[in-house]
Amino acid sequence: MSEPRESATIVTAIVTAIASRCAAGGIDLHATCAAADYDAAVPPAFRLPDLGRPRALVIVLGNTRALWPHVRVAASTDRNPVDEHVARVVTAAVDAALQTSTRREIRFSPEPPPRRVAMQRLAHVAGLAWLAPSHVCVHPTFGPWIALRAAVIVDVDAPPARPPLPPPCDCATGCQPALDRALAAGPPRDATELRERWRLWLAVRDACPVGREHRYSDDQIRYHYTGDRSPLGQD
Ligand code: B12
Numbered sequence: 508m509s510e511p512r513e514s515a516t517i518v519t520a521i522v523t524a525i526a527s528r529c530a531a532g533g534i535d536l537h538a539t540c541a542a543a544d545y546d547a548a549v550p551p552a553f554r555l556p557d558l559g560r561p562r563a564l565v566i567v568l569g570n571t572r573a574l575w576p577h578v579r580v581a582a583s584t585d586r587n588p589v590d591e592h593v594a595r596v597v598t599a600a601v602d603a604a605l606q607t608s609t610r611r612e613i614r615f616s617p618e619p620p621p622r623r624v625a626m627q628r629l630a631h632v633a634g635l636a637w638l639a640p641s642h643v644c645v646h647p648t649f650g651p652w653i654a655l656r657a658a659v660i661v662d663v664d665a666p667p668a669r670p671p672l673p674p675p676c677d678c679a680t681g682c683q684p685a686l687d688r689a690l691a692a693g694p695p696r697d698a699t700e701l702r703e704r705w706r707l708w709l710a711v712r713d714a715c716p717v718g719r720e721h722r723y724s725d726d727q728i729r730y731h732y733t734g735d736r737s738p739l740g741q742d
Pocket of ligand 1: 625696
């Protein structure tokens with residue numbers, strides 16, 4: 508009976524080591540699930556890389572507004588400070604936590620198909636946040652004011668699945684009317700169209716009653732929705 512317990516301890520140590528290093532870099536949210544449970548929830552094109560272990564450990568990493576100070580520092584050297592900072596922090600955390608012989612894969616949120624992971628579905632399956640009809644994941648504490656940054660897949664068995672989170676709010680009276688208004692202006696097909704109507708999409712997040720005290724700063728909001736670098740103090 509000692510073997511499963513020992514392996515659970517190792518898995519907990521891996522998750523804790525990766526999560527704590529990421530949190531020090533402002534990537535302060537994490538949750539775990541088994542690769543098979545995520546794969547069952549997505550179309551085949553979005554499945555995780557196959558490490559030959561169906562219940563391989565998956566760690567989904569995200570952030571609250573805690574990332575913003577790190578982005579401002581990264582902006583002095585990086586063209587894409589969010590993505591470059593996240594890649595550095597997550598890669599270093601994974602390399603520090605795992606032996607070189609332990610197989611692992613990292614997928615980042617902006618990666619296009621065929622490497623794309625449906626991060627919101629992953630966060631939902633892992634119990635990090637609830638995927639609302641507004642297409643935004645809502646965290647029980649931080650509400651919609653979270654981002655999802657990376658998935659780390661490790662060749663060890665995942666802990667037992669957790670029950671899914673209950674809906675944290677009533678979307679019919681919360682985000683749904685704001686979503687309908689945004690969609691009435693035309694669903695955005697890409698980031699350029701999104702930018703043209705960014706206040707309508709911000710209103711979808713603002714309509715959620717959960718986590719309002721954790722709303723991003725105005726500077727962070729402007730940067731994420733418009734790509735305007737002036738809030739970073741670089742222009
Ligand atoms: C492509 C994309 C978009 C496209 C969506 C186009 C489309 N029709 O799919 C556009 C450019 C419009 C977009 C807009 C936004 N996005 Co976006 N996007 C992504 C991205 C890179 C991939 C999504 C994907 O392909 N998923 C795979 C499919 C299979 O998953 P799915 O569950 O079927 O579909 C999900 C999404 O595609 C999206 N979606 C699907 N169809 C539509 C249609 C519309 C009109 C919208 C708005 C969204 C949407 O919602 C689905 C879940 O409900 C993800 C990161 C990732 N890797 O997941 C971020 C991501 C989903 N986006 C995110 C955000 C925050 C936004 C914006 C608020 C803008 C911003 N930069 O802050 C807006 C507005 C969204 C809103 N609801 O208010 C966050 C969500 C965080 C959260 N709390 O849930 C993510 C996870 C990125 C991140 N780093 O955190 N996005």
